[in-house]
Amino acid sequence: MFGENMKPGRPEVIEPMELSMEDLYLFKQCPLRWRLSKTELHMRERTKKEELADKAKEMIQWYYTRRMEGLLPSYDQVKRHFSDLLYGGKIDSRQVMRMQRVKPERGDIVNMEQKLIKGVLEMVGRDRAKEATVVAVSKKYRVKISDTLYLTGEIPVVRDVEGQIELVWVKTSFSDASEFYYLTDMGLTFLQLAWNSVKKQPAQRVVVFDAVSGKERAVIRSREDYKRLVEIAKMTEAMIRQNLIMPREQKGCNSCPKRMLCAQWKGWKN
Numbered sequence: 225m226f227g228e229n230m231k232p233g234r235p236e237v238i239e240p241m242e243l244s245m246e247d248l249y250l251f252k253q254c255p256l257r258w259r260l261s262k263t264e265l266h267m268r269e270r271t272k273k274e275e276l277a278d279k280a281k282e283m284i285q286w287y288y289t290r291r292m293e294g295l296l297p298s299y300d301q302v303k304r305h306f307s308d309l310l311y312g313g314k315i316d317s318r319q320v321m322r323m324q325r326v327k328p329e330r331g332d333i334v335n336m337e338q339k340l341i342k343g344v345l346e347m348v349g350r351d352r353a354k355e356a357t358v359v360a361v362s363k364k365y366r367v368k369i370s371d372t373l374y375l376t377g378e379i380p381v382v383r384d385v386e387g388q389i390e391l392v393w394v395k396t397s398f399s400d401a402s403e404f405y406y407l408t409d410m411g412l413t414f415l416q417l418a419w420n421s422v423k424k425q426p427a428q429r430v431v432v433f434d435a436v437s438g439k440e441r442a443v444i445r446s447r448e449d450y451k452r453l454v455e456i457a458k459m460t461e462a463m464i465r466q467n468l469i470m471p472r473e474q475k476g477c478n479s480c481p482k483r484m485l486c487a488q489w490k491g492w493k494n
């Protein structure tokens with residue numbers, strides 16, 4: 225069937241790629257920062273804002289894990305734990321309490337810490353008043369997007385509120401969320417996509433908890449919305465496979481931990 229020059233070659237095997245939601249966010253923010261964060265010598269460093277955001281997430285994870293274990297931490301326990309996380313226990317819980325009220329004196333970082341303390345305590349207050357059972361905390365998912373791509377991420381909190389499953393997303397960004405954010409954010413879509421991939425049906429509610437303002441808001445995510453996330457993931461995969469990785473200069477470059485390396489970048493050798 226095949227002539228001398230037409231021997232069938234082995235089909236090229238494409239190694240499946242695994243991208244995390246964090247990869248997608250970072251790649252969208254700046255492809256070069258994403259690439260530099262992946263190299264062994266220059267592991268991902270965090271900006272001060274990102275470190276604070278991680279601590280707020282850790283705090284929320286701690287609170288909901290206790291709730292899942294059937295415990296209801298008191299305000300004092302919450303403040304003490306937050307003090308440990310933020311200040312290594314150097315500031316006691318009463319000072320944490322006072323920090324909610326005082327005006328920032330040490331600039332932006334204190335201002336951010338205060339906002340997070342206030343926001344998380346508001347969340348705790350609201351949660352304590354709710355008739356909810358915590359079903360899962362920081363639940364990890366790996367969703368097959370195609371034969372060559374998997375998307376990974378986690379659902380911060382799953383609650384059962386009066387028989388309705390609620391997926392909770394924690395927003396730790398210090399910029400105000402716009403209507404556009406609530407309509408399109410990839411992380412919110414991932415919650416439903418991941419839940420749907422395992423349970424074969426969407427959860428009844430997706431809720432955004434804003435750790436900075438302390439507010440909660442329900443958003444809609446349907447199967448139609450999955451398409452946007454899937455397309456973004458596939459396009460990111462294609463760009464990585466083709467090494468279409470370039471710097472994306474922006475306002476945030478001044479605080480980017482990779483800016484010195486980035487300044488030396490002159491293109492890829494191959």
Ligand code: SF4
Pocket residue numbers: 254255256257471472473474476477478480481482483486487
């Ligand atoms: S300094 Fe700016 S352009 Fe360079 S890697 Fe960082 S975010 Fe990207």
